[in-house]
Amino acid sequence: MRRKFLSHIDSVIKPVDFDQHKTAVFILHDQLNLDVWPGWIREEKPLLIFIESAEKGNSLPYHKKKLIYLLSSMRHFALGCSEEGFPVYYHSTQKHYDDGLKEILSENEQLELIFMTPSEWNSRERLRNVKSEFNGLMKEIPNNFFLADAEEYKEKVSDGWVMEYFYREMRRKTGYLMKGNQPEGGEWNFDEENRQKLPKNHPVPEIAETEVDEITQEVINMVEAWFPDHFGKIENFTYAVTRRQALYRLNEFIEERLDEFGPYEDAMAQGKYDLFHSHLSLYLNNGLVLPVEVCDKAEEAYQKGNARLNSVEGFIRQIIGWREYVRVYYEAMMPEIREANHFNFTNKLPEMYWSGKTKMNCMSECLKPVIKDGYSHHIPRLMVLSNFSNLTETDPRELNRWFHLAYVDAYEWVVLPNVLGMSTFADGGVLASKPYVSSGNYINKMSDYCKHCEYKISKKTGGDACPFNYLYWNFIDKQRDTFTQNGRANFMVNMFDKRDEVDKKAIRESSDKFIEALDRA
Structure with missing residues (x-):
């Protein structure tokens, strides 16, 4: 039967x-x-x-x-x-x-x-x-789906060994983009070349869509019946679901998007959610494609002259550097890290994370692809969604839970380090050297979101000012102890302290009013 x-x-x-x-x-x-x-x-x-x-x-x-x-x-x-x-x-x-x-x-x-x-x-x-x-x-x-032996690095990472040095060791071990003991091109990374805003009308290739077969359709019917009240949209499922389909997506990325991945890897654009990103993390994270296969293809594209070095290096770093590093961090820090909350924030997650409804265009744009497809690339995750959560004094564990359930590529081993370690500084600085918070200037620099927003990026306080502007300085002021202990970030406290008292008062009042009025789930 x-x-x-x-x-x-x-x-x-x-x-x-x-x-x-x-x-x-x-x-x-x-x-x-x-x-x-x-x-x-x-x-x-x-x-x-x-x-x-x-x-x-x-x-x-x-x-x-x-x-x-x-x-x-x-x-x-x-x-x-x-x-x-x-x-x-x-x-x-x-x-x-x-x-x-x-x-x-x-x-x-x-x-x-x-x-x-x-x-x-x-x-x-x-x-x-x-x-x-x-x-x-x-x-x-043993689990063999990763390249690094977690036992070899756990103690170092838990003591604050940074990703950059882990990455260099992985480069030497794997041989990717190496000439003997030296990195290809003479540099370990080319981040300075990879922070460009997407030019107006710059063409972006579309990612192929996979047609729903009878097996997937039966699953869709089951999810509708068993999980009707779950997060996200169910319509228009287009992800690859077989190894053959996932390998096609890998080849498509290498041929059509890898070359421009580097320059625009941090860019965001209105209505364009994939840009030149690979969209391969969900296939890597359940085994349909393997890290070695992905890195081999990328390096081959560079050797054949089909992709520039800064793009290939930046992409390989995400695989053998960051992906492997956060997995080691997870193994080193569990299970206590689940309750990390360095700033002791207790607010619930803003309601907009569930509905996508907000006057803030950057938040709306970054939430749309998550609600629709369970996806956004790393900059919306880090510098918009996580940034806003921290600036509005949201419990980082609430954000971690949301990321875990909202993203198709999310598993605890990758989400927890990225949220509680990297983006919210909830671990107090084990993974990241400083809190990743910013004002609206960063979003304006890396996207065209601000020109479509009801709030004014040029205004720093008041009802029509970009909330990121005053929330950022309010955060610096309130969390000054964390910033003054960090040599990379203590100058921000000094900058705040040099402001006149009227400006400081306006920042605090605008922030208190916004945070108090924010609908929470």
């Missing part, structure tokens, strides 16, 4: 007789690449187990397109494994996936179940608890 919302799976994958299997491999939704698993799995073709969990899906009001992407990708992967000759057991439960595993192990005491260390803390704890309960029936193997 075919299960509701699983008819395609049930029509293709044969029922499993567990008595015929002594070994099974449990594969999580973010481990979808057998090239990373031990070679014997492809040779021996043990039983592969996949579990869809409604309880896991409801643990946060995850973006509907995030759920569609993860579930459709897992179903396509399971079907592909079945086509390769693997016996596959595809289970769907209203409970959590560890409950499903307990049922399987309780009924099949002859079965040895192998799992790979999950990248996320909660999943790791759940599986290890099952392992403890069924002593001898489960075996854990």
Whole structure:
């Protein structure tokens, strides 16, 4: 009998007789690449187990397109494994996936179940608890979806070892863009060349859209039925959901957008949300493409003269530098880091993060693609959405939760370091050397948002002034202890203190009025 919302799976994958299997491999939704698993799995073709969990899906009001992407990708992967000759057991439960595993192990005491260390803390704890309960029936193997050995760097990172030095070591280890022991072009990074505003009418290539097949459509129907009140829009799902489709997206980026990625990687533009970014993070983070494949393609484009050095270096740094670094930070700082709140902010998240409704054009523009597609590139995340959260004295843990549920590419191991470490300074400076806050001038410099806004970027205080302007200086004033302890940022306090008292009073009053009137979720 075919299960509701699983008819395609049930029509293709044969029922499993567990008595015929002594070994099974449990594969999580973010481990979808057998090239990373031990070679014997492809040779021996043990039983592969996949579990869809409604309880896991409801643990946060995850973006509907995030759920569609993860579930459709897992179903396509399971079907592909079945086509390769693997016996596959595809289970769907209203409970959590560890409950499903307990049922399987309780009924099949002859079965040895192998799992790979999950990248996320909660999943790791759940599986290890099952392992403890069924002593001898489960075996854990290391997670091989990352390039760096977290154990090698955890202590250094927790002591404040900065990403730049980690990145240089990863360059030397991998050999990417290296000439012997020296970096290609004589510099480790080319950030100075990568901070350009997008020129008016500059052409931006469109990213290909993937058509919804019957497998994905069945998932869409299920998400509508099971998670109707979750965050985000469900219409027009266009993400790749198979490895072949994801590799096509990788090649498309390398050929059409990588060359101009560098100069405009920090740019923002009205109505243009992707610009020259790769949009590959969601495929990297569940295994449809691998870090080595991405970096190899990028370096090859440089060697062939198809992409400039500053673009390729900036892109590879995001993969082997930042992505690997935040994963090590996560391993070093968990679980205590979850409660980090250096400034002791207690305000709830502004309501606009859920609705997208605000007179602030920059916030509106940065929230639109998140609500619609669960995506925005790193500058809207860091310098607009996170910046505004900090300036309005929002609890960083509230923002972290929102990022986790709102973005399709979000997993705790990558979101938590980026939000609590980098963008909100909630960890007190372990990851970032200073709080990443700015006035409206930065947004005006890197985008055309301000010219479309009801607020005036030229005004510093008052009802029609850009809120980022006075909120920024108010933050500097209130958090002066943090800034004065930092050699890179203490001059900002000095600048505030040199203002006349009338100006200071106007900044404080404008900020208090705005923060007090802000609708909170």
